[in-house]
Amino acid sequence: MAPSWGRRSPAPAVGGIGRSGGGGPWAEGQKGPVRRGGGCRRLEDSRQVQLHTPRDPWLSGPLEYRPRGPPRDRGSGVPLCFHLDNAVIGALIGRAGTKIRELEDSSGSKIQIVRGASEAEVKIFGNNDTQNKAKMLIDDLVKRCGQNYPEDRTERDFGKCYSTESCRDLVKSGIGSHKSVINWASLRENKAKYEAMKWADLSPVEKNFYKESPEVSSIPKEEVEKWRKENNNIICDDLKEGEKRHIPNPVCKFEDAFKYYPDVMANIRKVGFEKPTPIQSQAWPIILQGIDLIGIAQTGTGKTLAYLMPGFIHLDSQPIPKDQRGGPGMLVLAPTRELALQVEAECSKYTYKSIKSICIYGGGDRKGQINVVTKGVDIVIATPGRLNDLQMNNFINLKSITYLANEADRMLDMGFEPQIMKILLDVRPDRQTVMTSATWPDGVRRLAKSYLKDPMIVYVGTLDLAAVNTVEQKVVIIPEEEKRAFMRYFIDTMKPKDKVLIFVGKKLTADDLSSDFSLQGIPVQSLHGNREQCDREQALDDFKKGRVRILIATDLASRGLDVQDITHVFNFDFPRNIEEYVHRVGRTGRAGRTGEAVTLVTRNDWRIASELINILERANQV
Numbered sequence: 001m002a003p004s005w006g007r008r009s010p011a012p013a014v015g016g017i018g019r020s021g022g023g024g025p026w027a028e029g030q031k032g033p034v035r036r037g038g039g040c041r042r043l044e045d046s047r048q049v050q051l052h053t054p055r056d057p058w059l060s061g062p063l064e065y066r067p068r069g070p071p072r073d074r075g076s077g078v079p080l081c082f083h084l085d086n087a088v089i090g091a092l093i094g095r096a097g098t099k100i101r102e103l104e105d106s107s108g109s110k111i112q113i114v115r116g117a118s119e120a121e122v123k124i125f126g127n128n129d130t131q132n133k134a135k136m137l138i139d140d141l142v143k144r145c146g147q148n149y150p151e152d153r154t155e156r157d158f159g160k161c162y163s164t165e166s167c168r169d170l171v172k173s174g175i176g177s178h179k180s181v182i183n184w185a186s187l188r189e190n191k192a193k194y195e196a197m198k199w200a201d202l203s204p205v206e207k208n209f210y211k212e213s214p215e216v217s218s219i220p221k222e223e224v225e226k227w228r229k230e231n232n233n234i235i236c237d238d239l240k241e242g243e244k245r246h247i248p249n250p251v252c253k254f255e256d257a258f259k260y261y262p263d264v265m266a267n268i269r270k271v272g273f274e275k276p277t278p279i280q281s282q283a284w285p286i287i288l289q290g291i292d293l294i295g296i297a298q299t300g301t302g303k304t305l306a307y308l309m310p311g312f313i314h315l316d317s318q319p320i321p322k323d324q325r326g327g328p329g330m331l332v333l334a335p336t337r338e339l340a341l342q343v344e345a346e347c348s349k350y351t352y353k354s355i356k357s358i359c360i361y362g363g364g365d366r367k368g369q370i371n372v373v374t375k376g377v378d379i380v381i382a383t384p385g386r387l388n389d390l391q392m393n394n395f396i397n398l399k400s401i402t403y404l405a406n407e408a409d410r411m412l413d414m415g416f417e418p419q420i421m422k423i424l425l426d427v428r429p430d431r432q433t434v435m436t437s438a439t440w441p442d443g444v445r446r447l448a449k450s451y452l453k454d455p456m457i458v459y460v461g462t463l464d465l466a467a468v469n470t471v472e473q474k475v476v477i478i479p480e481e482e483k484r485a486f487m488r489y490f491i492d493t494m495k496p497k498d499k500v501l502i503f504v505g506k507k508l509t510a511d512d513l514s515s516d517f518s519l520q521g522i523p524v525q526s527l528h529g530n531r532e533q534c535d536r537e538q539a540l541d542d543f544k545k546g547r548v549r550i551l552i553a554t555d556l557a558s559r560g561l562d563v564q565d566i567t568h569v570f571n572f573d574f575p576r577n578i579e580e581y582v583h584r585v586g587r588t589g590r591a592g593r594t595g596e597a598v599t600l601v602t603r604n605d606w607r608i609a610s611e612l613i614n615i616l617e618r619a620n621q622v
């Protein structure tokens, strides 16, 4: 019985023919695939056609495509075949197969298309005349699509079904000489070549400035292990493949790291620090040897200085004088404007060989930032967005960066990974990179793997989460509707010297609560991403200087903000995840001080409350 087209059918109750998930919703009256099962018949001349019609997203996967009427003269039976880029297959087939049928009718041939990963194989059945006519019609269609045959088609491709003469005819007819579609395969093959060309004329870079003092190198192994255990359970590892390198002994005095750098020692004496923090003690001997480092340490334990001090020495010790460097030598990436400004403030605390730094951040004076960068600067502390802007507009040359530092974890959960990758395209691959973080979630691990080279890693505190055990942490289970009253009670019972950072989940809540407090005559400030940059800086300044003792903030303020005398963190809304909790609580109890955190937990927060209890147990809080 002559095969007939299946009627356009509603999505069949049983799986549609060939297509995963049942027949598509064909337009009324359109011929559609015949359903298999439930009354459909396989045909001796059925053909698999893989429809990929971007306009019809439901059309994906193999469909049974049956010729109208009995198969016509198939000529020698040998198909005329060639490859097309998948991008044109949709146009060739047309909506629900209309175009391909039109081509078959016009040429009297039968056409089969099987879509592959990146291209489709087209086979034309019929005699020579019908095959050539169909081929011509397809060529016109493809040209109209603006696509061409990839010019790197070799005889292999055409010759597979063509005789050599017809392959040469095709080339003669100019088919093979068309502008090619992007040849990703050759780009991949040549990536190494392109990279080598891009970085061919790099100036030499020096990275190893460490001279281990006899006192340090003579510390017995057992003593080193004991010291690490006693100092927040420091764990070190060499992530380099193959033979592991020696992890240098920690330096317990500033002199052990910087005695050959009197300017650094002068700075440290000026700020009055007594001894290095655990992360600094272990990180400095590694970084000063030019090894990439991942530093995981609790909040408020001096990670900024851990990369800043070696950065100063690195900058000042390069063989190329800085006025010939052609751009900044050190880049620090920070996730928020406040943190970038804070790192810059920390940087400016230390004067080292007239090293100049600038903070590049959104909301800041773009023109002013461009002027300073153009005039010449040594250290750029930047948020990724504004840096990308200056980078893409060629206002800053990142090729001269040889020392890169960044606070990784917040970068990730603020979705900065694409911008970071864009920035790193222009930073030389033989740079030194230091990545710090107070938590070590999978995303940070992935990021570290993608842009550090043979790093060592120093964990200070617990491995997975650096619970802050210098902070007394309380959890209050409370109904949502009682939270405001409880917070008001907390505020009313604050002591004169208390300074509290209140975290909320939404900007709107921050505005709402701060206006409530203002109406009640309680001086507060608020900090969130919708406020103007100048207001954000004013709010932080008022809080730092004590003009207000209550700052209501979103998690914009949870990373890195270093306000010395915060006595309490009040989590009005529970954070999105435990890392966020750790960072919020880390805003108090910093640099060896103690603090208090109060966290309100409602029924809605219950799903991660158990993880929080786990943290509190590890921090000996419950």
Ligand SMILES: Nc1ncnc2c1ncn2[C@@H]1O[C@H](COP(=O)(O)OP(=O)(O)OP(=O)(O)O)[C@@H](O)[C@H]1O
Pocket: 273, 274, 275, 276, 277, 280, 297, 298, 299, 300, 301, 302, 303, 304, 305, 437, 438, 559, 560, 561, 562, 586, 590, 591
């Ligand atoms: N060796 C030290 N001794 C005493 N205080 C220090 C020392 N090193 C840094 N500090 C001070 O400790 C405070 C916290 O330092 P920093 O902001 O670098 O901590 P952090 O680990 O980066 O915190 P976060 O994870 O929140 O970013 C700063 O005020 C800094 O000046």
